[in-house]
Amino acid sequence: MAKNTAKKIEIEAASFTGDVKNYAHQIWLAGLGAYAKAGKEGADYFKKLVSEGEAVEKQGKELVSSQVESATSKVNSKVESFKGRIQARTGGSLNKVEEVFDDRVASALSRLGIPSKKDIDQLSAKLDDLSAALKSIDSK
Numbered sequence: 001m002a003k004n005t006a007k008k009i010e011i012e013a014a015s016f017t018g019d020v021k022n023y024a025h026q027i028w029l030a031g032l033g034a035y036a037k038a039g040k041e042g043a044d045y046f047k048k049l050v051s052e053g054e055a056v057e058k059q060g061k062e063l064v065s066s067q068v069e070s071a072t073s074k075v076n077s078k079v080e081s082f083k084g085r086i087q088a089r090t091g092g093s094l095n096k097v098e099e100v101f102d103d104r105v106a107s108a109l110s111r112l113g114i115p116s117k118k119d120i121d122q123l124s125a126k127l128d129d130l131s132a133a134l135k136s137i138d139s140k
Contacts, residue, residue, distance in 0.1 A: 087095075106116060115123070 109116065
């Protein structure tokens with residue numbers, strides 16, 4: 001009886017060892033299959049993620065842009081309202097202050113020998129006339 005029991009244990013051990021080897025081999029094959037699938041589908045999946053990321057980035061930029069436009073509009077509205085209230089309170093004297101300031105700055109620039117926009121425009125017109133005269137002489 002001891003021989004039969006030993007034989008049964010030996011058979012069961014061999015069967016168990018075979019099962020363990022079989023499962024280990026299946027696990028190995030599953031790992032290889034997962035690696036192969038990841039290699040094939042990985043590039044496509046990466047491209048899909050990039051595409052989705054671009055779409056999210058575009059939405060984010062549009063959202064930020066609209067929020068900046070909204071904030072700018074609100075600030076401009078508040079500034080215009082503030083200017084209107086100041087002009088109403090000062091009785092339009094703010095324009096007079098700006099004119100006096102502009103005149104004084106123009107006078108200071110003139111004393112320093114810096115030409116005004118009007119002077120530059122006149123000089124530019126004279127250069128245009130001279131260029132046209134030179135072209136007409138060259139063409140004759």
